[in-house]
Amino acid sequence: MVTGYDAVRQVLADTRFSSRQDLGVVHVPYETPGMPVATEPSPQVPGLFITMDPPDHGRLRRRLTGAFTVKRMKQLEQHIVDVVERQLDEMARLAPPVDLVEVFALPVPSLVICELLGVPYADRAGFQADSAKFLVKDQSLDEKMAAFGALTGYLAGLVVDKRAEPGDDLLSDLARQDDLTVEELTGIAFLLLLAGHETTANMLALGTFALLENPGQAAALRAEPDLVPGAVEELMRYLSVADIFYRYATEDVEVGGETIRQGSTVVVSLLAANRDPLRFGEPDALDVRRNARGQLSFGHGVHQCLGQQLGRLEMRAGFAGLLRRFPTLALAVPAGEVPLKSDMNIYGVHALPVTWSE
Numbered sequence: 001m002v003t004g005y006d007a008v009r010q011v012l013a014d015t016r017f018s019s020r021q022d023l024g025v026v027h028v029p030y031e032t033p034g035m036p037v038a039t040e041p042s043p044q045v046p047g048l049f050i051t052m053d054p055p056d057h058g059r060l061r062r063r064l065t066g067a068f069t070v071k072r073m074k075q076l077e078q079h080i081v082d083v084v085e086r087q088l089d090e091m092a093r094l095a096p097p098v099d100l101v102e103v104f105a106l107p108v109p110s111l112v113i114c115e116l117l118g119v120p121y122a123d124r125a126g127f128q129a130d131s132a133k134f135l136v137k138d139q140s141l142d143e144k145m146a147a148f149g150a151l152t153g154y155l156a157g158l159v160v161d162k163r164a165e166p167g168d169d170l171l172s173d174l175a176r177q178d179d180l181t182v183e184e185l186t187g188i189a190f191l192l193l194l195a196g197h198e199t200t201a202n203m204l205a206l207g208t209f210a211l212l213e214n215p216g217q218a219a220a221l222r223a224e225p226d227l228v229p230g231a232v233e234e235l236m237r238y239l240s241v242a243d244i245f246y247r248y249a250t251e252d253v254e255v256g257g258e259t260i261r262q263g264s265t266v267v268v269s270l271l272a273a274n275r276d277p278l279r280f281g282e283p284d285a286l287d288v289r290r291n292a293r294g295q296l297s298f299g300h301g302v303h304q305c306l307g308q309q310l311g312r313l314e315m316r317a318g319f320a321g322l323l324r325r326f327p328t329l330a331l332a333v334p335a336g337e338v339p340l341k342s343d344m345n346i347y348g349v350h351a352l353p354v355t356w357s358e
């Protein structure tokens with residue numbers, strides 16, 4: 001397991017550590033009650049380029065980079081702000097308490113990624129439930145593959161339709177490219193849809209929880225909205241919702257004075273790297289004024305998050321809008337009763353009951 005900031009960056013930057021999930025078997029090096037130890041590698045899935053190595057990885061990723069550049073995302077910014085404001089309007093019409101996950105944190109990134117990809121938002125109940133099932137930690141490979149199969153079955157139908165009759169969206173643009181198979185298109189769609197809504201939704205909900213638990217920090221953001229972009233980096237660092245990633249050593253590699261033997265599975269903890277006291281002073285404190293640039297929550301190296309600019313825009317608009325529109329926002333239950341996603345591969349809260357005075 002690699003935990004130090006520098007060592008984590010080194011491993012993620014070194015392509016001798018493979019991302020192929022068919023190469024590695026995860027040997028959990030310590031007893032975790034309730035955690036099954038995997039004994040077989042997962043199968044490789046076409047199109048799922050997060051689990052591919054160069055040059056195959058680049059062949060697929062390159063087709064998408066144009067759609068996710070800073071410039072293209074800037075063009076989307078006003079639209080994202082509009083989505084956020086509409087969702088906040090809806091929330092304001094409800095009588096508190098409400099579940100912030102249900103009324104805000106999940107809808108915002110789901111609406112944005114659906115529109116970008118050309119996935120009907122009306123189908124959200126199905127894909128949100130299947131995504132959640134896929135991310136459950138304590139399940140057999142068969143159960144995980146069943147959730148995967150349900151979601152990809154749905155998406156395969158969608159990409160076949162788009163290939164026949166392309167529209168004005170990202171999946172249609174990909175479907176127009178004849179050298180991509182339906183299986184590859186489906187894998188790409190799966191990755192974008194899952195990564196595009198689950199991570200940001202968890203950041204919005206858990207980030208709000210963190211701000212409500214640190215009222216001084218929330219007050220600073222309300223008083224100085226210019227702090228919001230920096231606060232997003234700090235919340236990303238502090239919360240590290242996507243913590244654990246795996247790599248597989250394709251040859252002997254030295255890291256931090258230790259030799260990692262060829263064939264070993266390496267567990268990379270982004271959370272530990274983000275809390276490394278050698279890199280971030282007082283790492284366990286949430287401080288929206290600190291310079292948290294360089295936080296590793298979007299990863300590092302060739303797989304560094306493709307959607308990071310999109311995620312940032314959603315979080316900036318989301319936190320800024322929520323704090324401005326709900327100046328008296330508060331937890332509606334004791335903090336200890338908020339159901340945490342300790343059982344899921346992406347951390348967050350299952351629900352966040354909040355209230356406000358009207």
Ligand code: HEM
Binds near residue numbers: 303
């Ligand atoms: C706050 C939200 C997000 C977090 C914390 C996050 C985190 C990450 C991390 C850590 C990786 C690297 C994985 C690895 O090295 O194996 C990654 C990759 C990726 N992310 Fe995100 N992400 C977020 C939002 C998004 C969004 C909004 C999208 C939208 C499409 C997205 C799409 C992707 C894709 C496609 C990859 C794979 C890139 C590759 O393998 O080349 N992510 N993300």
